[in-house]
Structure formats: C-alpha cells, structure tokens
Amino acid sequence: MDERAAPIETASASAATRRPGDAGRALRMAAPGVLATAILTAIATLVGTHLPGLGAAATGLLLGLVVSHVVSVPDALRPGVAFCSTGLLRTAVVLLGTGVSFGQVIRMSGGALLIIATTLVIGMASTVLVGRALGLPLRLTTLVGIGTAICGASAIAAAAPVLRATKEETAYALATIFTFNLLALLVYPPTGHLLGLSSAAFGTWAGTAIHDTSSVLAAGYAFDQQAGIQATVVKLTRTMFLVPVVVGLALVQGLRSRQERAELRIGRLVPPFVWGFALMAAVNGLGLVPAPVSGALNQVAGVFIVAALSAIGLQTRLDTLRRLGSMSFALGMVASVAVALASLAWIRWLGL
Template sequence: MSIFLGILFAYFFKLPKTFISKKVSTIPLQIGIVILGATISLPYALDVSSEYLPWISLFVVASFFAGLLIGKILGIHRRIAFLLSAGAAICGGTAMAAIAPIIKAKPQELLIAMTIIFLLNALAIILFPLAGNYLGMSNFEFGAWSALAIHDTSSVIGSALIFSNESAQVAATLKLGRTIWLIPLILIANWIFNREVTAAKFPRFIIFFILAIIINTLFNFNYEVQNFLQTISQAFLIVGLFCIGTQFNSSELSSLSGKPLILALMLWVAVIPSAYYLVKYF
C-alpha cells in the first residue's frame, strides 16, 4: 500500500525531480534495514535453529540460485530475477527492500516484485492453515513448514498464529535462520552488481547493518526493546517504499511482462512440497 500511495501521490501532484521523496531516494529503506539488524542476534538464532539450520540454509541457497536460473531461462531482466529470488528465498519484501538500492533496481522493478510476493503471501495466510489441518500436521510441523515455505516474516507469523500459538513461536524462531541470510545476500548483491564499476563505493549501510547485529549480540536486547526496534524499522521501510513509489514512471511499466509471476510461482510450487516432506519425515 505504501508503494501504491507513493505512485498515486506522484501521479496526481506531478512531482518535480527535486521533490524531497525523490531526493532522499532509498535512504529511509537503508535506515530501516540497519535498525532491523539490531533485532537479530546471531548466537540466539544459531542456537534455536540448530536442528533446522542446515536445511534452512539449503533451502535458501537452492531457492535463490534456482530463481536466478529460471529467470535466465525465461529471459527476465536480471534485476527483477534477483529481487524475486531474494524475496522468495529469504524474507520477502524486507530482502527485496534491502538489495534494491544495491542493485540499482528501478521503482517499477521493485513494484512488480513486491506486488507478486504480496499476493503469494496473502494466499499463504489463507491456504496454509487449511492445508495444515487437512494434512493433520502437528503444531511444531506446521510452524516449521510455514517458516520454510512462506516469504515474508509477517505472513509466516500470521499463518502460524491461525494454526496455534505454539506454531507461531516455532515459526518465528526458525524464520530467524532465513533472515540471517540477509547478510551474505547484501554482500553478494554488491559484489555482483558493483564489481564492474571501479568508482562504486561499498554501501555504507551494509557496515552499519552488520554493526547493528553485533550490538544486539553483545547487549542481548530484551523483547520490549526488540519489539520497539522492529516497529521503528517497519516505519522507515514504509516511508522508504512510499519514496520508491513517488519515483514511478508509468511509461516504463510496459516493458514488464507476466514472466516474473511465472518465476515466483515455479519457485513456490517447488518449495512448498519440499518443505512439507522435510518437516514431516526428517
């Protein structure tokens, strides 16, 4: 909604290039990602996710590179394929918002990737609990399944909470294992998209993101502090996405096709049964 509001705002008010939302560009997104880092504690995530961490890592890596491969086969522009692959493999909109400024994604590209992931997340919240009940999954199994197969953290928790409180706790804990992959994702994205530009500077917000994780690891923030930081992070992300929306150029939207949706659906169709088989039989 934030992106669409930005688009409508720019459309009706015919914003000049010097308008503040265009000048600040992706800075609010970067601030939001840095604050998000302060809610991640590496030792805690590794401890609680130890049983599933190897499988989570395998899912993340396999999904990400499968997305890039499918995108190449379908002839999708590599920025869109990179956004969708990152969103599907790690943590949906958060991952895409984190790498968008690094890969210099156009507002239209981020918009279509966000829209696709949003639609799949909306379906997941409705269909996953129904499927879990039909398949007779336990609370732990459903929480693990949601954490592995659904994209955005909010949708993971939403789906699991409909099933049971225990499922939500399991899902939130295991989802951290995927969120941690934001760190190598950001580094890989910078290396792939900026290595050819000798004058490109290493994105400073990546350093602050890692420092924020270290600070949380050292001080072990309690639940209240982390909840406050998550709220602040979401606020900056929402503002940042609004700014992205105001940079939208409708003339370039015609270059996009239905192929990105096919890519996201193909990844999801492969991940859902694979994740179910893993949590049910391993």
C-alpha cells in the first residue's frame, strides 16, 4: 500500500517507448492467475454461505493458504494472483464508498476517533516498554508498535526508511504483524458473537484493533454486512493517523539529507484508495449515484474482496514464521492484546 509515484520524465519516457503489444502481453500473463483466483473465489463463496460464522472472505483467505501449502503455486499464475491481491482489494474499497454518504462516514468514524487515538498510544507505549524489557532493538519494537497501532504492513513500509531500520528488523516486524493478522481473523468474529456485540460495535472493534486492511475487511464481513462497512470506514480513518505519526518520527529521528526530506511526502503516506473511498462517499452523498447502481457496485466490491483475500492466501507462505523468535512473538502478542482490550473497553464504556 506504500506507493511511490514515478517521476514525470520517467513515466513519459516509458509511455513513449511502450509498444502496442505490451498491454496484450500483460493481459495474457495475468489471465491464468486471474482465472485460478476466480475459481477459488467461487468455491469460497459457495462454502462461505454454509459457514456464516466465517464468511466467504475469510474462507477465501484460508483456502488460498491451504492451496499454497498443498501445491506450489506455478510461476505462470503469479502475475495474475499479484494483481488480484492488490488491485482488486483497493478497487473494492473505492467501490464501497458508493454505499455510504460522506455524512455517514463522518458519523461512523467520528465516534471511533477517541478509540483510535487511545489504542494508538497504548499500542505504541506497550510495545516499546515490553520490547525494552525483552531486550529487543528499539527500531524493531517501534515498527511492531506502528504496525499494530495503525495499519499493519503499510505502516511498517512507510516507517522503516524513516527509522533507518535494517532489512532483518523490517522482516521480523512484518512477520509479527502477519502472524497476529491471521490469528485475529480466526479469533475476532466468534469472539464478537460470543460477547453479543452489535454490528456497529464489532465493526468498530475490528477497525480499531486488527492490523492490515485485508484482515479487517475479512473479519468485518465474516461478522455481517453492516459490520464490514463499519470496519472499513473506521480502518480507513485509522490509516490517516499514519501521516502525523511518521512525520513525528521523522522530526524525532532527524532527516539528514535533502533527498530524505523530499521522499517524506504526506501525499504518499496515505494510500490512494483511501482518497478514492472518500471521493466516492462524497459523490454518493450528493445523490449522484442511483440506488440500483450503488447496490450493484457494492455487490461487485464484495466479490472483489473475496477474490483479493483468496489471492493473498495463495501468495502467503507460513515458512517465514519460522524466523519469528519467541521474543518477537511475545512482543506482538502483548501489543495485539493490549490494543484489542483497550478498544473493546472503550466500545463498552461508550455504549456502542
């Protein structure tokens, strides 16, 4: 989700030298992976209808994980699978904006701002304190804290260059976040039902406590449709907190060169699909999207979410977790539990 725009000169040059057959070649390369993802999506949708406690999106992710470990995904499928895992998920988030008005977004996210701010502080503080007690490097604990408190892998990708983290520290942080993303996907929906949470309460809980956008959407829609929408809105609001946090880290760290300062552009810290969601919500709020069109686009978004999570499962290998030491696992556990409990306590206290 950490996207960097190419310089205008480079983009122009590549456009000028691009041959007409390149687009067709890219489509042909992507087709096998897209087809494989479509088949897995259909199976997940069919199975998910009989597993209401899990849902199609979470089922797709788990099926993808199983397939990737039972059989090795051929190289021919990788371009299409990569497209589905990123492009379809971002497109789905933008399309979901047509199902809510900007006023609804403000109401949904406004009540969660206090929870987001509190869990951010608790997540960062608990991670740094526990990391220090365990003797872990400060840069690693900071990365895990940011990934836990804000938006998972994309937050780590944005903060790692600012902190000048090593590749090993970044890899450990990403593995830690991935581990607890997967655990959250399995634990949150049944726990929400067990606690008798409403759709709004569960969506707020998932949106403020689960790390990556993909897992937030999977858990939210596994609970129910309304919880999925609430979780999406809250999660995208939470992502916006990446801007002040990374800028603050840069000020504390001190940017040594002009190049480092140039690379720290606020517009690049917020993924484009977040702005796309806000734009679609604003357009819908003006009454420019007819109800039938909005309903159809939201159904398409639901299919894209299942497809994206199925593709993410196909791309994921649990082998990376072998490198995750007990100290890093303990750090991630403390951070995840602290954020989850703090968020749930606020939701209960606010009476959502």
